[in-house]
Amino acid sequence: MTQLTAMFVMFVLYGVLPAAGLYLGYRGIKKITAPKMLEYKAMPQLGYIPEKSLPVEVKTALDQINDKGEKLRVIYGDTNNDGKIDDKDTVNETYVMIQNLMDRHVPLAVADYRRLHDLDVGNGALADTTKIKHSDVTGKEALLEVLRTINTQFDDLLNASYHQDGQKLLATNRYLQQRFSNPTSNSRLQKIDNSAVEVQAIENPANKETDIENIKL
DSSP states (O other), rough: OOHHHHHHHHHHHIIIIIHHHHHHHHHHHHHHHSEHHHHHHHEEGGOOEEGGGGGGHHHHHHHHHHHHHHHHHHHHHHTTSSSSSSTTTOOOOOHHHHIIIIIIIHHHHHHHHHHHHHHHSSTTTHHSSBTTSSSSHHHHHHHHHHHHHHHHHHHHHHHHHHHHHHHHHHHHHHHHHHHOOOOHHHHHHHHHHHHHHHHHHOTTTTTTOOGGGGGGO
């Protein structure tokens, strides 16, 4: 081993490897100690929110709105039922309302609460316990009321969609029953047609012209 090779090996062993170990250790500790971030895929405007900055009730309400809103977007946005929302779909007023709630009103309400939360140095106790002036609710309760109103609206829309689609199924079933569940009527009509042909053949065996009005069944 030449002196140059030995110097290179020493550099790797005592320089590169310890530095790499320190860097990986730093990244690992930083990842472990970093606060858990919340992400709501149906509401990207919310961004990443530190889990500790929101009360449990608020996180639960946001999870419900996120799930329901995602379903409603497909129900009211994918009007041609091709599995995606694009320019081929017809945008209606209900879909626009859902978009506005999820893209604008929910993020604004959460941002307002987080500002109230950050104003207090006592771990957010002010926003959770102090009533807002000229009202009877705290900042936390005000946010929960907003989220509860949106949640209720989404429940109403889901219920309306359920009953609307259910009525379609009932109408389809009624049509099929009328179409296929009355073979007796269909067979009677067929017998009448066959009798008319037989009578005409008997009354006009030589293909003579016969007045149809004189044929009695």
